[in-house]
Amino acid sequence: MSSSHIWGSIPFPPGDNDTDTAFGGGHFNLTVLNELDYHLFENGTVSNFTKCFLAFQPYTPTYLFPNGTFQNHTSCYTALYPIGVRSGTGIGFGVLFGIALILTLVNLRKHGALYVERSKRFFPISRRWQWYWSIIVCGLALVSLFTNVDVDRYYVMNNPIIFTSFFWFLMQFGIISLVWEAVRHWGSWNERQIVDANPYAVRQEGRRYNTELLLPIFFYFWVWLNFFLIIPRSWTSIQLQRSPEQILIRAKPAATDGRFKAAGFCLFVAWLTIIGSLAHSIKHLHTRRDGAVGKVMDTCRSVPIRFVLLLLLALFIVAFQILVAFQWDYSPLNAKGNVVAIYMGGYVPTLLILAVQTVYGFIAPNEDLELIRQRRERGEETNRELGIVPKPSWWSRLRGNNQPASMRDIVARNVNEISGKQRTAPAPQPASDASPTGPGGGDVELTEPLNKSGSQPMSPGAEGAPPYGTPSYGGSSEQRRTERTMRQAPGILFPASDPASPSRAEEEAPPSYDESTARRGVSRNGSERGTTPSISNQPPQQIRSMLDV
Structure with a gap:
């Protein structure tokens, strides 16, 4: 040839x-x-x-x-020249993206930590995705910037311009996804706060629910379409910038072909989807006034300032990607392109988005901790409405309840309370005739219970007194109340066993045979029924534990 x-x-x-x-x-x-x-x-x-x-x-x-x-030959693809303006600027931006990566890892650790039980409706990965994309973007930016160093140093252009352009487009793909995840999770976080206060306020059905399921699919369809239009292609023509003729015939047409142009517009559709997701969340999760003007004003006030900055910077990224698909001089694919335009349009917006996210991450609290705070405030508000004053933290320590009891002690205490077992026997108090509380001279709680006629109960030896008469007791009021309850329980549970209260059969009609014979368990014909003892002839049942009941 x-x-x-x-x-x-x-x-x-x-x-x-x-x-x-x-x-x-x-x-x-x-x-x-x-x-x-x-x-x-x-x-x-x-x-x-x-x-x-x-x-x-x-x-x-x-x-x-x-x-x-x-x-003794030297390859054409050798870094012969010193670092130029494009390479030096790239190193400086690489340092900034490295710092952003470290701060992003700190924020991921802060906001990704769990302090409440996981919910099937709100997954922890939902709040972590924006930080995952931040890490991916920082990594892609570092690779793009450090491979950009050899763009100025190579004598004949080769792989460095391909690597820096390839990872730059991936970085654009990731930064738009970061903005999407930030906006999407903001709506999810608002919904979680509403549902935590009222589980039935936001239903998982209807048009709102179906729209929230389809919006991520629609967004990632356009973002992945941008990816497939740019990445899977032959990049060999981009490196053919070894002479002005090669640039005009090979490199420039390849960098401004229809696929790059269409990919930029796909990214713009994805940006519009982010706007739609934000408007959807405000419409269904925020209160707005009636009327078109009121709705617009309330919608604007509901948008956080963070999203205003993120959406404007993301729009600038989309616009720059469309611009470089038409203008070769400003394209990062051009080894001799305008350095100011390449960094101001290609890297500064991405770095500013990461900076906004970093500031937000340090200012905003962990969502689980914020949810715990809101629950505590709702509990305090409910206590104020009901007039409940919680005891201070030193209350249990003052009363001696600060040491946890063992299970054995708890069971023993319950058994003693049920059986009415006296642990201490205080000295009997002297009787005083002038005591207003009765003959015993003690407190009202220590006196004998009154019968139906209002008089004191009879002693066990008195005539007409029940066979289980009231014994003398000198314990505390709580123990005496327990003992009195235990004595009255048989008569309540088994009325027929109480001699003082006749059975219904005795009240309605007299028996047709001898009562004494029936009580001894003997039939009319004189045969003894030893297997059928009379209930009224049994001693009163003494309940020792709840198992007897």
């Missing part, structure tokens, strides 16, 4: 004879160069489109072997 048909190639200069050529201060076999299809280019390189070597001093090869191998 003639060298005139190759872009940027020039004829080999003549040498000492017809089979010799001289360039870069050395002489080489022209016949071998032609046989292996080597060409000399205007930028001082010699290449056969498989191998490329520098052909100027001090990188010129010293000798060419008959098999086409150069001795």
